[in-house]
Amino acid sequence: MPGLxxxxxxxxxxxxxxxxxxxxxxxxxxxxxxxxxIAGIISGIIAGTLANLLSGSYVTINGxxxxxxxxxxxxxxELGFAGALAVGVVAGGIQIxxxxxxxxxxxxxxxxxxxxxxxxxxxxxxxxGQIHVALGRENPREHGFGILxxxxxxxxxxxxxxxxxGLAAVLVMVFWPMLGAVAKVVPAxxxxxxxGTGIALANGAGPRLSLGEGGLLAGFTAPDFSGLLSGPAVxxxxxxxxxxxxxSLLTAExxxxxxxxxxxxxxxxxLIGKGAGNLVSSAIGGLPMIAEVVRSKANILNGARTxxxxxxxxxxxxxxxxAVPGLLELIPLAALAGILxxxxxxxxxxxxxxxxxxxxxxxxxxxxxTAFTVLLTDLLIGVxxxxxxxxxxxxxxxxSVGNLFKPAITVxxxxxxTTFELxxxxxxxxxxPLRSKLDALPPGRTVTLDFTGVHYVDxxxxxxxxxxxxxxxxxxxxxxxxxxxRLTAAxxxxxxxxxxxxxxxxx
Numbered sequence: 038m039p040g041l042x043x044x045x046x047x048x049x050x051x052x053x054x055x056x057x058x059x060x061x062x063x064x065x066x067x068x069x070x071x072x073x074x075i076a077g078i079i080s081g082i083i084a085g086t087l088a089n090l091l092s093g094s095y096v097t098i099n100g101x102x103x104x105x106x107x108x109x110x111x112x113x114x115e116l117g118f119a120g121a122l123a124v125g126v127v128a129g130g131i132q133i134x135x136x137x138x139x140x141x142x143x144x145x146x147x148x149x150x151x152x153x154x155x156x157x158x159x160x161x162x163x164x165x166g167q168i169h170v171a172l173g174r175e176n177p178r179e180h181g182f183g184i185l186x187x188x189x190x191x192x193x194x195x196x197x198x199x200x201x202x203g204l205a206a207v208l209v210m211v212f213w214p215m216l217g218a219v220a221k222v223v224p225a226x227x228x229x230x231x232x233g234t235g236i237a238l239a240n241g242a243g244p245r246l247s248l249g250e251g252g253l254l255a256g257f258t259a260p261d262f263s264g265l266l267s268g269p270a271v272x273x274x275x276x277x278x279x280x281x282x283x284x285s286l287l288t289a290e291x292x293x294x295x296x297x298x299x300x301x302x303x304x305x306x307x308l309i310g311k312g313a314g315n316l317v318s319s320a321i322g323g324l325p326m327i328a329e330v331v332r333s334k335a336n337i338l339n340g341a342r343t344x345x346x347x348x349x350x351x352x353x354x355x356x357x358x359x360a361v362p363g364l365l366e367l368i369p370l371a372a373l374a375g376i377l378x379x380x381x382x383x384x385x386x387x388x389x390x391x392x393x394x395x396x397x398x399x400x401x402x403x404x405x406x407t408a409f410t411v412l413l414t415d416l417l418i419g420v421x422x423x424x425x426x427x428x429x430x431x432x433x434x435x436x437s438v439g440n441l442f443k444p445a446i447t448v449x450x451x452x453x454x455t456t457f458e459l460x461x462x463x464x465x466x467x468x469x470p471l472r473s474k475l476d477a478l479p480p481g482r483t484v485t486l487d488f489t490g491v492h493y494v495d496x497x498x499x500x501x502x503x504x505x506x507x508x509x510x511x512x513x514x515x516x517x518x519x520x521x522x523r524l525t526a527a528x529x530x531x532x533x534x535x536x537x538x539x540x541x542x543x544x
Contacts, residue, residue, distance in 0.1 A: 044342035051341035052349025058224040058332055059100055059350060060357065062380075064246060064365065065373035066101045067324055069167060070109035072118055074365075075248050075256030077101045078358050079323030085351020088314025088326060089344050093306025096341050097292045098332040098350065099314065101324040103380045104284045105277075107162050107416060109324060112273040114178065119261035124270055125319025126260050128277035132312025135282065141304025144286045145472045148465040148497045150396075151423030152287065153389055154404035155280075158411025158419055160384025163377055165412075170374035171203025172196065173242075181413055198242040199371045202233045206375025209233075221338060226376050233372025244370050252362035253355070258322030276417055277315075281327050285311050288328035290504070295337050299511050331383075396496050397527045397534050403427055427495075428466050434493050435539045436462035444471050445490070454483045460490035465497040475505050480512045489520035492539040499532040 041048075059081050067077030084099035092099065112121035135143075165184045169176045173196025179187045209229040214220045236242065249255060264270050289302040307328070315325045336346055358365070385408065394401040403423050411419030428441065444467040445460035455478060463471070478484060486502065488494070506516040524535035 040343035041345050044345065047340045047342045048346040049349050051336050051339040051346040053353055054222065054224065054339050055098060055332055055336055055346065055350035056353035056357070057227045058335060059098075059354060061226040061230045061368075061373060061376060062332075063101055063354070064368070065377050066103060066106060068246075068370065068373060069103075069106045069163065069377055070101075070324060071113035072109060072121075072324055073249065073256060073258075073322075074246055075253055075358075076118075076258075076322055076324045078253060078354060079256060079321060080318045080326050082351045082355045083314050083318040083321075083323055084326040085347050085349075085354065087317055088310050089347040089351070090310075091306070091313050092310025092328075092344070093303030094289045094292065094328065095298075095300045095302065095344055096296060096333065096336050096346065097289050097302065097307075097328045098336050098347050099285075099311070099326050100329055100332065102284070102327050102329045103163055103377065103384060104156060104159055105280060105325055105327060106377075107159050107411075108273065108276050108280055110166075110178070111416075112269075112277070115269040116264055116267075116273065117261065119258060120264050120270065121273070122258060122260035122319045122322065123262045123265050124273045124277055125325045126262075126316050127265065128274050128281065128325065129312045129314070129316030129319060131274070131278050132282055132308050132315060134312075135278075136305045136308030136310075136312060139305050141286060141308055142469060142472050142476060144283060144290075144304075145468045145497075145501060146465060147283065147420075148400075148403065148424065148427045148495070149500060150393055150400040150403040150496070151407045151420060151427060152283065153393060154407025154423055155411055155416065155420050156284075157385040157389060157404065157408040158416070160381040160386075161408065161412045163381030163384070167374040167377045167381065171200065171207070171371050171378055173199030173203075173371060184412065196242070198237075198240040199369070201240065202236050202242045202369045203371040203375040203378075205229075205236055206233045206372040207378055210376055210379035221335075224335070229376050230368055230372050233369055233375065234367050237369040237372070238367065242369050242371065246366050246368040246370060246373070248362055248366060253358045256322055260319060272417065277325060279420075280416070281311065281315065281325055282308060285328040288330045288333060291330055292328070292333045292337070294504075294507070295334060297337070301508060301512075395528060396530045396532055399430055399527075399534070400496055403430075427464075431462060431464045431466060431493070431495065434462070434534075434536065436464065436466075436493060440467065442467050444468070446471055446474065448474060453481075454485065456485040456487060458487045458490065462493040463491060463498045464493070464495040468498050468501060471498075472501065472505075475509075478509070478514075480509070481514050483515040483517065484509065485517045485519060486521075487519050488524060491520070491524065491535075492537045494524065494535040496530075496532045496534055499535065503532070 063077035206229040213225040407423035447458040527534040
């Protein structure tokens, strides 16, 4: 067990603080997903222990997360909770297979504007559902424009005592982090629950959390595989695998940039670890899990050194729920809804849209269209719409059909130098072959990226190449760009689309 003893004084402390963050989130995410509250706790325990020890990252924190609420809720609504568990088991198995098939690089296919749009759409759905609970009304779980048109009725018929709890939780989530050092030790979600519970005990607001008879030990539920071959089940399996894998890999990439020791996650092992965690969690009644970026950042800021902080956070979760389940049943649902309202807002934060607008108007439009298509139709339709529109735009900018999925690359090696002669168009749609070649480079070489023959580079490729340069340089290599000065940027942002007049040779 490398790193356990020598780093225990750091990892135990961080693990305990993460437990304080995760406890209310596990409960709230489970309820918002249409699952029993204890399902979130089961997922948190498995995520911190089994999934963590099998994963390929170092300080990334796993657990149930807001990004999966829409997926799980949809599966539970169509298949029932036991049917959704069966979907999770199969999805976990597929993730394991993808990990062994070295599919960790597949995130390169999806345009970042569409990914941000997908997450924003999920955030909008979370907010539009949890606002009802925060006001003391039931979530009507509407679809289409009904998601938005049902909100005024809940405001008109709010329950004052319960709405006060929801409002207090929102205010704590917004203002408590501004306290600095205190907020790092006592996290905002915990304070929101404590304040909300105090108000509810004083004014009698309800409803309250119910773990059911027997608490954690009675919460284990077996999956129902009888409907697994139905159309809805297949759809949710695809969405489980897609969203859970994509979010986990993107989070691992983001956390790598924050790791003080500049360690790099093994993305294929990351898929295997999350797959094993999802398979086991779903098999015993838990929610699916992903790598979660906010808790991972908190883990680093609290001084964690190794993956054992994640392990301790899972152990603390299990011990607390076994020891004092009665305390959890004092928590008003409106407090958990208030927490999720703020989390949903952060997923769809206006700054994210503003950031995309700075990159380029087309990318802003792709993000906006994806977000609202996800909100008003379906997550799969929303993401597919964004990807198709992105490819249509690439063709409009001169990408040939033959170049759409196959990049024009010539690789030459001379001594310790490797040159990538890039030609024609480079976009999210044809980036994976280039990424595979870059990932296969041995460390310590001088790598030249020659853009002389390129007429189009999209923002996803610009950012991915920037990340490659940063990582490869950190490992002792050198990356040089030539010919990119002839490309014109669509905006002042470093990841803006680059274009140049297309020559006959680039056709």
